[in-house]
Amino acid sequence: MFFIHFLEHVLTLHPSFFGSHVKEYLSQKLLDDVEGICTGDYYIVCVMDMYDISEGKIIPGSGLAEYTIVYRAIVWKPFKGETVDAIVTSVKNQGIFAEVGPLTVFVSKHLIPPEIKWDPDSTPPQYTDNADQVIETGTNLRIKLIGLRNDVRNMFAIGSIREDYLGFVCSRYHRLTMACWLTHLSSARTL
16 A cells, blocks of 8 residues: 655765755755665655755764755555555466565465466466466466565565455456457458
8 A cells, every 4th residue: 555654864975065956965865765665664665855854964073964854755565455466477386476566475376266277387387277367477466465574675475366356467468469359350250
């Protein structure tokens, strides 16, 4: 789920950057330091704006200045029970690995519907129901998060596709090619 948070970050600035463009340098350094990182509880998607830049305090013995910046950011925090769309990155006999942006999700073979089976003879490796559902690298999946683990800089999740409306999702590309194919079939039948 996405939220807007007020956050605080401390930056140090080398004396060579002191001057009339200090604020521009601090704002760029803030963007470089915090956008796209995981704090352990959430991911910082983007910095919207800065509200307060403290006056620089010189650090004794180094000459560096320390600034505290209060800023507003859009953050993403996944929750247990949340349904997300993911892209499969790896398919193994034990299950499926998928990514939801920066979050890595593992779907165990026990959390995959029983009609979708591991096909060891296929290339690339895949789970399939021998009909219209093929789960391989690059497939879009709708996954329900059933467990989360936070590290200092990463988050991992366990997911399930064993409930209604979860699992294989047609991507826009697949829908377009399927629509073109069906149009072609219908026009071929009229000839």
